[in-house]
Amino acid sequence: MQGKFNAVIISTGVIYGYEQNTLHYLFKSAWLDEGSLPVFGKGSNVIPLIHIDDLTKIIHHLMHNIRVSKFVFAVESETSTLKEITK
Structure with missing residues (x-):
């Protein structure tokens, strides 16, 4: 079967959009004004993101x-x- 399939490896950022995502908890907590949101360390770490619509286009x-x-x-x-x- 070697050579019969083409494969591409896709490394994504954190996927967001349509409420079903990793960031939904943070956004919901902020919207409901549930106090401070968790930030680990200084919060200076870069979070790679991608919207689900953009990922499907790719x-x-x-x-x-x-x-x-x-x-x-x-x-x-x-x-x-x-x-x-988290702001």
Whole structure:
């Protein structure tokens, strides 16, 4: 079966969108004003993010252009720190 499949490895950031995500807890806590949000350390660590709609566009593109790359970093171009996300 060697050579019969094309594969691409997609390394994603934290996926967000449509309320079903890792960040939903933080956003919900902030919306409900449940006090301070957890920030580990100084909060200066960069959190790579990607919206689910953008990820699906990347996957769709790769399905139709499989020879683009064997490894893809699927993250937003703008970066956010944990402290910025929890503000």
